[in-house]
Amino acid sequence: MTAQTPSVPLAFQTGTGGILLWVVLPYVCLAVFVLGHVWRYRYDKFGWTTRSSQLYERRLLRIGSPLFHFGILVVLLGHIGGLVIPESWTDAAGISEDVYHVAAVVLGTIAGVATVGGLVILVFRRRTVGPVFSATTRNDKAMYVSLTLTIGLGLAATVAANIAGGGYDYRQTVSPWFRSIFLLQPDPDLMTGVPVLFQLHALSAMLLFAFWPFTRLVHMLTAPLGYLTRPYVVYRSRDTRLGARAPRRGWERTGV
Amino acid sequence: MRVMAQMAMVMNLDKCIGCHTCSVTCKQAWTNRTGVEYVWFNNVETRPGQGHPRRYEDQATWKGGWELNRRGRLALKAGGRFKKLIEIFSNPVLPTLDDYYEPWTYDYETLTNAPLQEHTPVARPKSLISGKDMKITWSANWDDDLGGSAATSERDVLLNQVSEKIRLEFEQTFMFYLPRICEHCLNPSCAASCPSGAIYKRSEDGIVLVDQDRCRGWRMCVTGCPYKKVYFNHRTGKAEKCTFCFPRVEVGLPTVCSETCVGRLRYIGLVLYDADRVLEAAATPDETGLYEAQRQVFLDPHDPRVAAHAEQAGIPWDWIEAARRSPVYALINTYKVALPLHPEYRTLPMVWYIPPLSPVVDAVRGTGRDAEDHGTLFAAVDALRIPVDYLAQLFTAGDPAPVDAVLRRLAAMRSYMRDINLGRAPDAAIPEAVGMGEEQMYDMYRLLALAKYDERYVIPPAHAEQAHELEESVTECSLDYEGGPGMGGSGPFGETSGGAAPIAVENYRALRDRQTSDAPAAPTDKATRVNLLNWDGKGKPPGLFPPAEDGAEDGYRDGAADGGRGGGRGGDKGGAS
Numbered sequence: 001m002t003a004q005t006p007s008v009p010l011a012f013q014t015g016t017g018g019i020l021l022w023v024v025l026p027y028v029c030l031a032v033f034v035l036g037h038v039w040r041y042r043y044d045k046f047g048w049t050t051r052s053s054q055l056y057e058r059r060l061l062r063i064g065s066p067l068f069h070f071g072i073l074v075v076l077l078g079h080i081g082g083l084v085i086p087e088s089w090t091d092a093a094g095i096s097e098d099v100y101h102v103a104a105v106v107l108g109t110i111a112g113v114a115t116v117g118g119l120v121i122l123v124f125r126r127r128t129v130g131p132v133f134s135a136t137t138r139n140d141k142a143m144y145v146s147l148t149l150t151i152g153l154g155l156a157a158t159v160a161a162n163i164a165g166g167g168y169d170y171r172q173t174v175s176p177w178f179r180s181i182f183l184l185q186p187d188p189d190l191m192t193g194v195p196v197l198f199q200l201h202a203l204s205a206m207l208l209f210a211f212w213p214f215t216r217l218v219h220m221l222t223a224p225l226g227y228l229t230r231p232y233v234v235y236r237s238r239d240t241r242l243g244a245r246a247p248r249r250g251w252e253r254t255g256v
Numbered sequence: 257m258r259v260m261a262q263m264a265m266v267m268n269l270d271k272c273i274g275c276h277t278c279s280v281t282c283k284q285a286w287t288n289r290t291g292v293e294y295v296w297f298n299n300v301e302t303r304p305g306q307g308h309p310r311r312y313e314d315q316a317t318w319k320g321g322w323e324l325n326r327r328g329r330l331a332l333k334a335g336g337r338f339k340k341l342i343e344i345f346s347n348p349v350l351p352t353l354d355d356y357y358e359p360w361t362y363d364y365e366t367l368t369n370a371p372l373q374e375h376t377p378v379a380r381p382k383s384l385i386s387g388k389d390m391k392i393t394w395s396a397n398w399d400d401d402l403g404g405s406a407a408t409s410e411r412d413v414l415l416n417q418v419s420e421k422i423r424l425e426f427e428q429t430f431m432f433y434l435p436r437i438c439e440h441c442l443n444p445s446c447a448a449s450c451p452s453g454a455i456y457k458r459s460e461d462g463i464v465l466v467d468q469d470r471c472r473g474w475r476m477c478v479t480g481c482p483y484k485k486v487y488f489n490h491r492t493g494k495a496e497k498c499t500f501c502f503p504r505v506e507v508g509l510p511t512v513c514s515e516t517c518v519g520r521l522r523y524i525g526l527v528l529y530d531a532d533r534v535l536e537a538a539a540t541p542d543e544t545g546l547y548e549a550q551r552q553v554f555l556d557p558h559d560p561r562v563a564a565h566a567e568q569a570g571i572p573w574d575w576i577e578a579a580r581r582s583p584v585y586a587l588i589n590t591y592k593v594a595l596p597l598h599p600e601y602r603t604l605p606m607v608w609y610i611p612p613l614s615p616v617v618d619a620v621r622g623t624g625r626d627a628e629d630h631g632t633l634f635a636a637v638d639a640l641r642i643p644v645d646y647l648a649q650l651f652t653a654g655d656p657a658p659v660d661a662v663l664r665r666l667a668a669m670r671s672y673m674r675d676i677n678l679g680r681a682p683d684a685a686i687p688e689a690v691g692m693g694e695e696q697m698y699d700m701y702r703l704l705a706l707a708k709y710d711e712r713y714v715i716p717p718a719h720a721e722q723a724h725e726l727e728e729s730v731t732e733c734s735l736d737y738e739g740g741p742g743m744g745g746s747g748p749f750g751e752t753s754g755g756a757a758p759i760a761v762e763n764y765r766a767l768r769d770r771q772t773s774d775a776p777a778a779p780t781d782k783a784t785r786v787n788l789l790n791w792d793g794k795g796k797p798p799g800l801f802p803p804a805e806d807g808a809e810d811g812y813r814d815g816a817a818d819g820g821r822g823g824g825r826g827g828d829k830g831g832a833s
Contacts, residue, residue: 045469045470046468046469046492046494048469048472049471049472049473049492049493049494050472050473050474050493051473051492051493052473052474052475052488052493053490054346054347054350054352054475055350055352055353055488055490056352056353056385056490057352058346058350058352061346062346062348065345065346066345066346068345069345070345130385130386130388131385131386134385134386134387135490135491219472219473222452222472224341224344224451224452224453224472224474225341226452226453227337227340227341227450227451227452227453228337228338228341230453232332232447232448233443233444233447233448233457234447234450234453234455234456234457235456235457235458235459236456236457236458236459236467237458237459237460238458238460238718
């Protein structure tokens with residue numbers, strides 16, 4: 001990839017716009033995502049919650065919420081499989097592109113339909129059930145728009161590619177670009193020829209991730225997996241901290 | 257032996273008059289905020305009745321507490337770890353607001369704003385959830401004093417288990433009050449249900465608390481608690497529960513509910529117990545054996561071996577002393593008159609109850625017999641199976657024998673003390689009939705009937721050398737924390753986001769928010785309203801007077817300036833408000 005053309009400046013190939021979109025934006029979003037979570041955790045532990053509305057309404061949530069959440073978890077696994085695992089690895093494992101593609105489309109369709117179905121039920125519920133709607137902040141509304149847009153564009157890209165042609169092999173372009181970001185050798189070239197719906201999906205996803213730490217979506221990062229291993233009853237001593245704030249520098253207690 | 261100390265409570269139901277003072281003062285102290293309008297850390301239920309939330313005792317529906325699985329081991333009734341995580345997106349057995357009640361306020365404004373009309377204007381009930389008009393159909397004590405019990409008593413869970421004829425008879429003969437707070441269990445199923453591990457039991461005094469910074473609102477604790485004493489704050493999305501008023505208890509004061517109890521029926525004290533035997537006791541195969549099993553978990557603080565182990569475990573000496581003087585230990589283990597509430601939930605609850613003798617006394621008096629005579633009372637305890645069986649359903653998983661024994665002791669105390677009060681020779685045979693000595697019987701009388709403040713509440717304060725570790729530090733200025741009390745009430749992420757405020761400040765801030773906000777459901781004319789409660793009389797708050805005729809803006813400014821000048825130096829202060 002970039003290793004083949006190390007001497008050519010990136011701007012020659014993709015232009016400033018390409019670099020802004022596929023190099024600068026990903027790093028900015030990634031930085032906001034990480035630092036935003038750190039900041040939110042330090043500043044707003046009390047606000048770090050699912051803000052469940054189950055107390056207000058149970059019937060629609062009972063269907064919509066598991067449908068959406070399990071769907072989005074499968075979608076997440078699919079994205080890890082498609083973006084993180086290189087095509088060469090699956091080839092080496094004896095999985096041909098056709099097999100991969102069929103599996104991805106079948107699994108993706110099921111998960112996509114579940115996710116979108118769940119999302120529709122949840123948004124409908126949020127809008128029509130009075131108490132739930134009045135507990136919806138502007139932040140929530142922006143988050144729902146961003147999330148729905150990203151999911152919708154992703155689904156549209158897949159559907160369009162599969163109906164128009166025999167599908168689009170994003171593992172030649174999008175996936176290497178995605179990995180190049182994390183390998184600190186960003187290669188915006190790979191994204192220039194990608195169908196526009198895939199580009200839009202990637203852009204909206206990056207913006208969603210930048211928005212993520214400031215929304216209720218933060219609950220995902222504290223998925224309680226520790227529950228599986230911890231003892232049932234937690235014993236804790238009184239806090240060792242002085243009052244409710246951390247001691248000022250130079251005033252820490254000694255010998256505790 | 258692993259000795260731990262537990263702050264515990266006993267309530268003497270014979271003395272409860274159902275005045276709800278405990279509930280009201282608790283509400284004022286702890287849950288007088290938005291999001292917890294329906295929450296009662298302390299509530300008083302009329303028995304027979306449904307309780308709050310409705311029919312919470314029906315564990316076939318609500319799946320609270322522990323049960324023994326097929327291998328005879330303890331398991332959460334609502335399912336173990338994997339099941340909890342699978343169901344995390346929608347808890348299938350969470351009570352909805354309908355099972356509690358929809359909180360409301362009244363539209364008092366119409367009383368003063370309504371135009372002149374033929375009929376007196378009324379303040380309509382407005383839902384605190386939706387802000388709309390609502391019809392009130394239930395509340396936390398809707399069936400108080402058996403009100404409407406003809407319509408609702410068939411829903412008393414315990415009464416469902418007896419026949420129709422007994423049920424009707426029961427309603428005519430029997431009623432008592434049951435004040436309830438969090439049980440601060442030795443084996444808390446709410447803590448075990450919490451996926452985040454936010455609910456913890458304090459190792460110093462056994463108080464069960466929710467860490468508000470770690471709670472993520474997964475709602476499993478609400479299901480897990482069989483007493484339904486963990487509540488979900490629907491505004492902050494966090495669980496909240498009774499705190500045993502830890503900021504008070506830490507400095508040696510009784511809880512708010514105890515302090516304000518007009519019947520002086522609550523007792524607070526320490527109990528030492530063996531933490532190693534907790535699970536074994538909770539897993540007792542026979543449900544009716546749980547009362548006795550839990551009593552065996554408690555350690556005798558007078559035993560020097562126990563005291564030695566306690567010291568090894570780091571329990572301060574004055575705490576061991578306090579455990580020796582503990583009224584709770586005395587009522588549970590010395591006099592054996594206190595019983596646990598629903599031991600069959602297997603959580604080993606630590607708020608115990610002295611069952612009421614008054615229904616028996618009332619029944620005897622109704623027949624014209626001598627209701628103070630121990631022979632008559634003993635016979636009545638034996639004959640009045642219905643109240644005894646009902647009390648047994650509440651306190652001993654259905655075994656009438658311990659309830660019988662307690663009622664006989666209370667009856668014996670009653671007739672023994674009558675002889676003394678009337679100046680007759682006390683009859684030693686009466687205490688002996690219930691396995692007690694005369695001295696012991698008098699001591700029990702002193703604790704139950706006289707109930708002196710310092711004998712009811714034996715609360716060793718948390719240690720001075722640990723004072724800085726107190727969660728609510730009393731040695732520093734409580735307003736002295738990052739952000740300070742001047743910060744706004746709401747952060748950028750909705751209701752009360754931002755750093756944690758100490759509880760004292762939170763109350764201050766909540767009070768201020770309440771005084772400065774206009775209505776729970778924001779009214780349309782909020783911007784133009786004036787709250788006179790926070791107007792100090794200086795200057796003119798915008799909206800107090802209608803705009804002046806000649807150019808509203810200029811006129812107002814002039815007026816404000818005049819007001820400032822008129823107030824002299826106070827004008828500076830007035831400007832800040």
